[in-house]
Amino acid sequence: MSIAPAKILASLSINGSVVECAFNPNKTLLEVLREDVGLTGTKHGCEMGHCGACTVIVDDLPVLSCLTLAVESIGHEIRTIEGVARDGVLHPVQRALAESGGAQCGYCTPGIIMSAVALLEQNPAPTREDVAQGLSGNLCRCTGYTKIIEAVENASAELRSAR
Amino acid sequence: MLRLPPFEYHAATSAEEAVSLLARFGPDALPVSGGTDLYANMKQRLFTPKVLVGLRPIADLQFIAYNAVTGLALGALATLTDIADSPVVRKYYPALAQAAALISTPQLRNTGTIGGNICLDTRCNYYNQNLDWRKALNYCMKKDGDICRVAPGSPKCVAVNSSDTAPVLQAFGARVHLTSPTGTRELPIAEFFLDDGMFAWARRHDEIVTKIVIPPPAGDTRSAYRKLRLRNSFDFPILGVAAVVQLDGAGKCVAAKLVLNAVSSRPVEVSEAARALVGSALSPETIGDAADAAFRAGRPLDNTSATIPYRKRMVRVFAQRALEDAARAVPLAD
Ligand SMILES: Cc1cc2nc3c(=O)[nH]c(=O)nc-3n(C[C@H](O)[C@H](O)[C@H](O)COP(=O)(O)OP(=O)(O)OC[C@H]3O[C@@H](n4cnc5c(N)ncnc54)[C@H](O)[C@@H]3O)c2cc1C
Ligand code: SF4
């Protein structure tokens, strides 16, 4: 009967590097990151847009990799959790989450960090309400959010004092 | 992993190219913008198109433009984030900015478009389920089955229009512009929405929405949107109420539109509410009469979360709140 559509050969820009890969057109960015590129830091939760675990940053905006095709990501700058720490030094958001106990099981954490990093890049001095809004697309079943919001506020203060 | 079914993907770079691809591949092809609705539905096998025509690369359809004579023009690919943040939308059409900002989550608003939002598939508890779930129940009429599980005697599907911007656009009198291989046409958005959850839009398979145009606000026009949902993020509306009122210099209401959503397969315009408001100043009495009219017009069925009596009662409450918000809104300074 029908023949599966041919694989697409493409270069994706991931965390500042060009990555060559081949994937079927129906593969999501999440699947290609985890299965073809080997970057498993981006988590799969619901895969339906209901949890935010799969959040990555594309062209400076947080988006859901479970509802984005890899083929739609060609030519765009993709950032994942693996690209957040620089030269082995944690990003202030990562350090603040660790210090404040903002991660328990940790499954939501990569997605939360991507949302928080994008938020602080756009709005370096967010109010508590801005932080809550910025993280309103990320579910966490463990922490109750308070520690996470505090961590993002602490990271924002640290980033501002470093400027 | 919950995977997408196989398909061929063709990216279009212009509206003309998109519609010629749709015409070439026939009804097996679907357009996709942000994919935040379509990909989720495809994962549940509600759609298994052989071809997807990707509209995202069409740079010409990403605009938001305001002009005091012609009003607001929204390119179909303007994202919900763009609309929620747009200074002209916030200033002249606050209810639209409010509705866009209340949709889903920041990540989904960064991807979801206004064109996709007005073409959002209608929703129902018996439909938005995975294949195994639907199969176990022997499906329903909207997809693969014979009868409606919500209204078994009904010849049409009563799945609800769950778009947050649709009622607002209708209250503002928006017009939808469509392009097909044979040309372009435009129609009032109230005529774009049809009263059957299975065939809910006046869009042919080879047509795409290119833009949505809203007339400039007349005089002292004020607007507000109120949304009922179980959680204050992620969730689709189980009721949406858009209110647009125009006041004269003495504060008398000279025009009004109240439109409900998520209670029917298309937005419901409550003309009786407008009659209760027009001709006098907005007061607790006239707003109460309009909210009563909304209560009578809103007839939720058992196909979303929360019970029917609760949702019905909330129609009055949310209609009243939307009108109070509009009455309190700061008038436009020209
Ligand atoms: C968890 C979750 C929560 C959500 N909550 C809400 C909510 O609260 N309120 C709400 O309104 N929506 C909600 N949505 C739905 C969706 O994200 C938005 O409606 C969004 O605006 C859809 O736009 P899109 O570009 O992603 O559409 P797509 O998924 O690309 O398309 C949707 C439909 O429209 C068609 N289409 C797309 N663009 C065009 C065009 N230009 N011309 C003709 N047809 C077109 C597609 O073929 C498809 O049938 C939610 C989605 C998820 C996953
Ligand atoms: S309203 Fe009826 S036909 Fe429509 S999706 Fe629900 S159960 Fe199916």
Ligand code: FES
């Ligand atoms: S895995 Fe993408 S939102 Fe849940």
Ligand code: FES
């Ligand atoms: S830490 Fe467990 S889900 Fe957030």
